[in-house]
Amino acid sequence: MIEITNLAKTYGTGDNATAALKGVSLTINDGDFVVLLGASGSGKSTLLHTVSGLERPDSGSVKYSGTDITALSDDKLTAFRKEKVGFIFQQYYLLPNLNVDKNVKMGADLAGNRDYRKIIEAVGLSEKLYKFPSELSGGEQQRVSIARALAKKPKVMFLDEPTGALDEDTGRQVLDYICKMQKESGFAMVMVTHNGNIADMADTVVKMNSGKIVDTYSNQSRKTAYEIGW
Numbered sequence: 001m002i003e004i005t006n007l008a009k010t011y012g013t014g015d016n017a018t019a020a021l022k023g024v025s026l027t028i029n030d031g032d033f034v035v036l037l038g039a040s041g042s043g044k045s046t047l048l049h050t051v052s053g054l055e056r057p058d059s060g061s062v063k064y065s066g067t068d069i070t071a072l073s074d075d076k077l078t079a080f081r082k083e084k085v086g087f088i089f090q091q092y093y094l095l096p097n098l099n100v101d102k103n104v105k106m107g108a109d110l111a112g113n114r115d116y117r118k119i120i121e122a123v124g125l126s127e128k129l130y131k132f133p134s135e136l137s138g139g140e141q142q143r144v145s146i147a148r149a150l151a152k153k154p155k156v157m158f159l160d161e162p163t164g165a166l167d168e169d170t171g172r173q174v175l176d177y178i179c180k181m182q183k184e185s186g187f188a189m190v191m192v193t194h195n196g197n198i199a200d201m202a203d204t205v206v207k208m209n210s211g212k213i214v215d216t217y218s219n220q221s222r223k224t225a226y227e228i229g230w
């Protein structure tokens with residue numbers, strides 16, 4: 001369980017100050033799929049970054065099963081990110097000089113996971129094992145980044161606009177892969193998206209405005225990537 005309490009973060013100072021988070025509290029249960037919605041600049045990415053330990057908040061706490069990651073030293077926070085969380089971003093951050101196999105192996109090595117070829121197969125890239133990122137389509141590159149994140153066997157997966165750069169067909173395919181993997185592995189997922197339809201796939205939907213949570217609701221049942229509008 002992740003307990004987020006009174007999280008606040010301001011960028012810049014004086015006339016340049018922007019309060020990106022103004023006291024956000026939220027509980028994320030194990031295995032939950034949470035979708036974060038809100039207008040541009042409402043604080044979604046800042047929330048994702050502070051909850052995942054990529055950035056430090058100014059105040060408030062983020063407790064993973066009781067451990068407050070905001071109180072960890074830099075070294076311990078880095079170790080926490082390596083061991084516990086996975087990231088999938090709109091930009092894929094693949095290493096251009098490593099082939100598909102090696103890019104995914106990098107994630108797998110962090111978790112001592114020798115079974116990572118199965119994940120490459122599950123995202124449908126077994127045929128592309130020795131291709132370099134520049135030789136792949138956008139959707140294929142995104143699937144490599146998903147496979148790399150999954151290979152870490154994270155407890156929580158953070159996704160920032162994972163389908164933002166993809167066409168509808170590829171976007172649905174990628175979301176379907178992610179959800180299948182989530183069902184199998186049982187990790188929690190927190191996804192930022194501008195596509196409001198994806199909210200129908202979530203357990204919990206959180207709406208942000210101006211650095212605050214303005215609405216939270218749960219869906220009775222989750223739709224699949226092929227059942228939602230686009």
Ligand SMILES: Nc1ncnc2c1ncn2[C@@H]1O[C@H](COP(=O)(O)OP(=O)(O)OP(=O)(O)O)[C@@H](O)[C@H]1O
Pocket residue numbers: 011012018019020038039040041042043044045046047
């Ligand atoms: N590194 C930064 N330096 C200064 N201001 C920042 C920084 N990162 C974010 N901000 C500001 O904080 C506010 C919240 O930004 P954030 O990226 O969290 O919003 P968002 O809801 O994710 O937006 P988008 O949907 O456009 O990605 C915005 O006003 C933004 O300009």
